[in-house]
Structures are given as structure tokens and as C-alpha cells.
Amino acid sequence: MRRPSVDELPGSDRPKVLPLDVTDPGSIALALSHAGQIDALVNTAGLGMLNVLEGADIAQVREEGLAPS
Incomplete structure (x- = not known):
């Protein structure tokens, strides 16, 4: 979630919503320190384009990291 908010979840005290960058060891350690086990x-992170492959601009595809440079 880009902007984590418990308000978006059904009422419960069990889920914990934490920001996490899975590419950053410090972010992982911080999340573990807050959440425990x-x-x-x-993981809802990802890349995507709303276009058919035939109509995609290859420079944009590469810029988005969806194809090798």
C-alpha cells in the first residue's frame, strides 16, 4: 500500500498495516521490530502498463522496467 491506512480495513485489532520497502534491509528490520513474527x-507492489504490447512505446516499456535495456 502506497499510503498504509488501517481505516481501509474492516474493523479488527489483529491486522497491522506497516510501510515496507522489500528492497531496503533497514525497512525490513524496522517492520519486523514493530510487528514481531x-x-x-x-505484497501488492508491481509494475504494469495499460496498453497492448504491439502499441507500447519500447522506450517507455524499458523506463518502467518491464523490458531489459
Whole structure:
């Protein structure tokens, strides 16, 4: 979640919503220090384009990291 908010979840005291950059060891350590043992991690990060491949600009595709440079 780009802007984590418990308000977006159904009422419960169990889920913990924390910001996490899975590419940053410090961010991982901080999340673990706040959460303790993590039973489930929902990773919603990703890249995508709303275009058919034939109509995509290859420079934009490469810039988005969806194809090798």
C-alpha cells in the first residue's frame, strides 16, 4: 500500500498495516521490530502498463522496467 491506512480495513485489532520497502534491509528490520513474527505478508507492489504490447512505446516499456535495456 502506497499510503498504509488501517481505516481501509474492516474493523479488527489483529491486522497491522506497516510501510515496507522489500528492497531496503533497514525497512525490513524496522517492520519486523514493530510487528514481531510475520505470519502473512501481502505484497501488492508491481509494475504494469495499460496498453497492448504491439502499441507500447519500447522506450517507455524499458523506463518502467518491464523490458531489459
